[in-house]
Amino acid sequence: YFGRVARTFRVEGPMDDRFAMLRRVIDECVFPDGEVLPMFTLRHVRIPADRALEYAERLVELSEEFVNDDPGGDTTFGLLAGIYPTALPGWEAADE
Template identity: 40%
Template sequence: MADNPLPPPDYELAERRTLTTPSQVQALSNPLRTAILGLLHERAASVSELATAVGRPRSTVAHHVRVLADAGLLRVVRTRRVRAIEERFYGRTARMFVVSVERDDDGELPVDFNDFEVAARESADAFRSGQLWAFLRHARIPQERATEFWERLAGLVREFDELPRSGDTVYGFAAGIYPTDHPRLADPGGERS
């Protein structure tokens, strides 16, 4: 475990950014790119540092960093001179990205992007080893209450994002609220509303 945890990250960034274009959402749909964004919650990093952290070739990581930068999700936050080369350090443009993309004429989202699908894949090994902590609950509530609850969850996500980085294990944190077709009881008096 690290003795001196650092407050994340070591550069200025917006609290929240709304992604409104299919290219921005598509940039997030690649697991390597989401890993890069996750690493940059800790601190700014060069392409070489990112390549070492994810165990991929520098050229591959450079391509994915370019995709993220072109989509406006990353930016150069500082540079340093190393011999005759200027080394760039990249950082996120926001702590949290919120997807708000218009559906196409068929009502479909432009790409397959579902954080719970990612969390399900990532959590499989933790489940098998007895290290998955999760809850799933259902409640019949009005839309306004669901929105209020989501805002409270978003605050908890922000708190998780801002934790000082230390330790040897990277934990995932998934939160969501969504409508279901879960069965419900009739209202007292026999009517369903």
């Protein structure tokens, strides 16, 4: 019997531990020949912090829906989602 446990982590602590989930994805992920999945996307956008928080809350809701779906099939799928500030440059008011 395998149960499912939803895991949502707030990333804090020493920098070495902050990427543990990313390393886990790298270790777990497989690329079956001819399959559409895995699928990844990386996007960057300049938005206010409160909007980023709204997106983060929606990602949490989506992840909860994912882990509460009816079990079935032969493959265990993983989902990694996150919103993070970057070191990429912002813009000056004159750029608007």
